[in-house]
Amino acid sequence: MSEFEPSSTTQKHPWPDAQGRYGAFGGRYVPETLMHALDELERAYAGVRDDAEFQATLRDLQQHYVGRPTPLYFAQRMTAQLGGAKIYFKREDLAHTGAHKINNALGQCLLAKRMGKRRVIAETGAGQHGVATATACALLGLECDVYMGTEDMERQKLNVFRMRLLGTRVIGVDSGSKTLKDAINEALRDWVANVQSTHYCLGTVHGPHPFPMICRDFQSVIGREARRQILEREGRLPDTLIACVGGGSNAIGLFYEFLGDAGVRMIGVEAGGTQIVPGMHAARFAGGAIGMLQGAMSYVLQDENGQIGATHSVSAGLDYASVGPEHAYFFQSGRVTYTHASDQEALDAFQLCARLEGIIPALESSHAVAHAAKIVPGMPKDQIVIVNMSGRGDKDVQQAAKFILPDEEL
Amino acid sequence: MNRIEQRFQDLRAKGETAFIPYITAGHPSLEQTERIVLALEAAGADVIEFGIPFSDPVGDGPVIQEAAQQAIARGASLRTVLALIKRLREKTQVPILLFSYFNPVLAYGIQAFARDAAEAGADGVLCVDLPPEEAGEYKAALDANGLCTVFLIAPTSTDERIERIARACTGFIYYVSRLGVTGERSSLAADLNDALARIHRHTDKPVAVGFGISTPEQARQVAGLAEGVVVGSAIVRVVAQAGEGPDAAETVRVFTQELVRAAKQ
Numbered sequence: 254m255s256e257f258e259p260s261s262t263t264q265k266h267p268w269p270d271a272q273g274r275y276g277a278f279g280g281r282y283v284p285e286t287l288m289h290a291l292d293e294l295e296r297a298y299a300g301v302r303d304d305a306e307f308q309a310t311l312r313d314l315q316q317h318y319v320g321r322p323t324p325l326y327f328a329q330r331m332t333a334q335l336g337g338a339k340i341y342f343k344r345e346d347l348a349h350t351g352a353h354k355i356n357n358a359l360g361q362c363l364l365a366k367r368m369g370k371r372r373v374i375a376e377t378g379a380g381q382h383g384v385a386t387a388t389a390c391a392l393l394g395l396e397c398d399v400y401m402g403t404e405d406m407e408r409q410k411l412n413v414f415r416m417r418l419l420g421t422r423v424i425g426v427d428s429g430s431k432t433l434k435d436a437i438n439e440a441l442r443d444w445v446a447n448v449q450s451t452h453y454c455l456g457t458v459h460g461p462h463p464f465p466m467i468c469r470d471f472q473s474v475i476g477r478e479a480r481r482q483i484l485e486r487e488g489r490l491p492d493t494l495i496a497c498v499g500g501g502s503n504a505i506g507l508f509y510e511f512l513g514d515a516g517v518r519m520i521g522v523e524a525g526g527t528q529i530v531p532g533m534h535a536a537r538f539a540g541g542a543i544g545m546l547q548g549a550m551s552y553v554l555q556d557e558n559g560q561i562g563a564t565h566s567v568s569a570g571l572d573y574a575s576v577g578p579e580h581a582y583f584f585q586s587g588r589v590t591y592t593h594a595s596d597q598e599a600l601d602a603f604q605l606c607a608r609l610e611g612i613i614p615a616l617e618s619s620h621a622v623a624h625a626a627k628i629v630p631g632m633p634k635d636q637i638v639i640v641n642m643s644g645r646g647d648k649d650v651q652q653a654a655k656f657i658l659p660d661e662e663l
Numbered sequence: 664m665n666r667i668e669q670r671f672q673d674l675r676a677k678g679e680t681a682f683i684p685y686i687t688a689g690h691p692s693l694e695q696t697e698r699i700v701l702a703l704e705a706a707g708a709d710v711i712e713f714g715i716p717f718s719d720p721v722g723d724g725p726v727i728q729e730a731a732q733q734a735i736a737r738g739a740s741l742r743t744v745l746a747l748i749k750r751l752r753e754k755t756q757v758p759i760l761l762f763s764y765f766n767p768v769l770a771y772g773i774q775a776f777a778r779d780a781a782e783a784g785a786d787g788v789l790c791v792d793l794p795p796e797e798a799g800e801y802k803a804a805l806d807a808n809g810l811c812t813v814f815l816i817a818p819t820s821t822d823e824r825i826e827r828i829a830r831a832c833t834g835f836i837y838y839v840s841r842l843g844v845t846g847e848r849s850s851l852a853a854d855l856n857d858a859l860a861r862i863h864r865h866t867d868k869p870v871a872v873g874f875g876i877s878t879p880e881q882a883r884q885v886a887g888l889a890e891g892v893v894v895g896s897a898i899v900r901v902v903a904q905a906g907e908g909p910d911a912a913e914t915v916r917v918f919t920q921e922l923v924r925a926a927k928q
């Protein structure tokens with residue numbers, strides 16, 4: 254297997270630099286009160302990154318608590334139906350709590366505990382990161398408060414209850430668009446006030462440095478496993494990777510280990526909403542411009558005055574006005590291609606996957622499946638596509654039913 | 664000399680503390696802001712902070728969040744606020760500091776912003792979410808246009824950071840006296856005295872204290888320790904309550920004058 258040496262991603266991709274930048278993106282744009290906390294977090298993280306004991310604890314929990322490695326599953330019936338390349342799903346939906354979010358939440362909460370923080374706060378959109386953080390805090394005996402937009406609380410009632418069951422306080426955010434962006438604003442305000450006792454467990458590869466790096470590193474386990482699994486299964490690398498991109502943590506998690514593999518094409522799928530018109534989508538690379546939101550320079554949906562634009566997606570987890578700075582870097586460098594799938598395409602893929610594979614994907618992941626359904630029929634049968642099944646769709650069933658069966662009472 | 668620097672120099676000679684009110688520009692309307700600025704000057708304000716309304720003000724508490732939202736809904740933006748300052752400059756020479764988040768400045772274009780802000784008659788800029796580390800191009804552009812660059816120091820700032828931030832500040836240094844967002848508090852930070860002494864060990868630039876100061880008594884206490892006192896949310900609240908009636912500006916003037924008197928005692 255000498256031609257399949259482990260990927261040399263980190264040597265070929267030296268980002269972030271010492272300033273927390275990915276090319277022109279990233280950085281640390283926060284009120285002064287938080288600068289010391291970010292320095293402290295950066296130092297603490299540097300201390301555990303290569304610490305054998307910390308990494309062993311994390312690996313042990315990943316295996317016995319999260320259930321890693323998650324399977325790489327050959328989606329035979331969907332492959333047959335689409336009649337093109339072979340489709341594999343990386344089954345992050347089978348990780349404990351039902352999504353990839355646990356990878357980051359567990360890592361960060363372990364780090365918080367090591368830093369002596371007693372309390373953890375988090376933001377959540379779809380509720381998956383909130384549930385993952387609530388779970389990690391229950392496991393590690395940390396106090397946990399989660400900020401969630403009231404519109405998202407309505408869309409994701411089941412996850413709100415799950416968090417409460419796990420002993421977390423869910424704090425509704427009624428400002429702005431009442432979604433993920435506003436939950437992050439409120440979490441940042443809390444952190445500024447309580448920075449000495451509290452760790453902010455940011456749930457995606459966004460925010461001020463070092464958050465995008467820490468989250469990427471904890472999520473990169475997805476790609477490390479997938480690369481090994483596909484080599485074992487097929488004896489070669491995949492041709493294409495597809496992942497949905499909200500903040501972009503599941504996508505970075507899958508892509509990172511493959512960055513050094515020049516022949517592997519990578520596609521990030523944003524939320525196309527109803528159409529690419531301001532306020533009706535969350536496709537930052539299609540309708541955004543370079544800007545700074547919530548700590549990082551990246552692409553942002555905004556108006557000509559720099560006010561942050563309204564967003565829409567059927568999936569709460571993709572409904573965000575900015576995108577992780579490393580994705581902005583990949584967009585400019587061309588290493589990753591970004592596209593979008595509409596609400597309707599995602600809902601179609603949601604049903605297709607359920608019927609053909611007996612897997613109900615999260616509405617977020619359904620965007621990735623939707624793009625696979627678009628391109629796979631045009632690909633040769635000997636090619637391989639890996640779709641990141643970033644989460645399970647149980648949480649979305651009620652929301653999806655409103656669109657799929659609008660006239661029926663559940 | 665820049666109006667802000669001139670004012671602090673004059674105050675230093677008189678042994679007086681600067682009183683610095685914050686208002687959200689365009690709240691409740693751009694026309695009303697014009698009247699309120701003149702009322703604040705009449706009350707004795709030394710520098711007026713013009714909050715540039717932003718959709719996602721992570722550094723602000725509920726009072727200023729709501730004012731910003733209203734201002735945006737009624738057409739306030741960096742562009743319209745600069746036009747307002749240009750009109751005001753025909754009536755007043757009161758020093759004006761723009762208090763913004765970074766994204767509106769970035770969207771305007773850093774170079775164009777520095778040029779237009781100076782040309783409109785602004786005297787300095789503070790971006791709440793722009794630490795000196797990220798401010799290279801911004802600071803160079805503001806310096807080149809003769810605008811003061813004010814940065815924040817916080818209770819969590821280390822000595823190393825205080826040194827660096829103080830160096831980057833021109834005009835004055837803004838000390839955020841409380842952890843947390845803007846808003847009224849019932850008491851001052853207990854360690855304010857020590858914190859200011861620590862900053863003064865690193866610099867002889869004037870230091871203004873803000874966040875959480877809302878009463879004449881608090882203003883008086885801070886005036887004994889610092890070269891400037893900033894009052895924000897309390898004034899924005901009074902502006903909101905006063906509305907746009909014929910007595911609104913006078914209400915704001917009377918409220919502010921009490922704070923000025925306390926700060927100048």
